[in-house]
Amino acid sequence: MTKATILTDRFDRALLYATHVHGGQTRKGTAIPYVAHLMAVAGTVLEYGGDEDLAIAALLHDSVEDQGGKARLEDVRNRFGERVARVVEACSDSLADTGAGERKAGWQERKDKYLAHLKTADEDILRVSLADKVHNARAILRDLRKPEIGEKIWSRFSQPKERTLWYYTSLADIFRKKLPGQLAEELGEIVAVLKKG
Ligand SMILES: [Mn+2]
Known part of the structure; x- marks a missing residue:
């Protein structure tokens, strides 16, 4: 057995x-508390070998994009340190456009930027981002398989089904190259099933 990963009070x-930052927020189109996603991503990071900093970054990975922009990022940096803040910043695909105007760029522009950024990202960022995308893809598959939801799942997204699937396919391709392993394969497998509908 390898050495145990010890989680501290951090x-x-x-x-x-x-839980405070995302309090009251639910997962898109569902009644599920948002924190369920954050715990799942942190759980996956730990299950696939991430350390405490990366598990913390997983818990906070949506805090800047969804809840507070640049000011939130500075708060995260002060509380949890530079390594965590770097990963959280990298996981925020609209950060470049938040701040003064808090303008969000168009969907395609944001996704293109995020994909390009992933290609040069380091392992810390890739691990948290991959765990995030795997949980999102699993959530889509889960609801696709619910008789009462099925194909209606795609209307949850701002883009048509084809665009959403293009994005997940692109992500899976990049992760299989940049962070090859079991989890990247899993993302590819889930995306393949989603495409079959
Ligand atoms: Mn997320």
């Missing part, structure tokens, strides 16, 4: 911080 504080 992890506890990050979990509490995440």
Whole structure:
């Protein structure tokens, strides 16, 4: 057995911080508390070998994009340090356009930027981002298979089904190259099933 990953009070504080920051928020088109996604991503990061910093970054990975922009990022940096803040910043695909105007760029522009950024990202960023995308893809598959939802799942997104699937296919291709392993394969497999409908 390899050495155990010990979680400290920093992890506890990050979990509490995440529940406060995302309090009242639900997953898109569902009644599921948003924090369920954050715990799932942190769980996956830990299950696939990530350390405490990366688990904390997983808990906070949507805090800047969804809840507070640049000011939130500075708060995360002060509380949890530079390594965590770097990953959280990289996971925010609209950050370049938040701040003064808080303008969000168009969907295609944001996704193109995010994909390009992933190609040059380091392992810390790739691990958290991959765990995030795997959980999102799993959630889509879960609802696609619910008789009461099925194909209606695609209307949850701002883009048509084809565009959403293009994005997930692009992500899976990049992760299989940049962070080859079991989890990247899993993302590719889920995306393949989604495409078959
Ligand atoms: Mn996320």
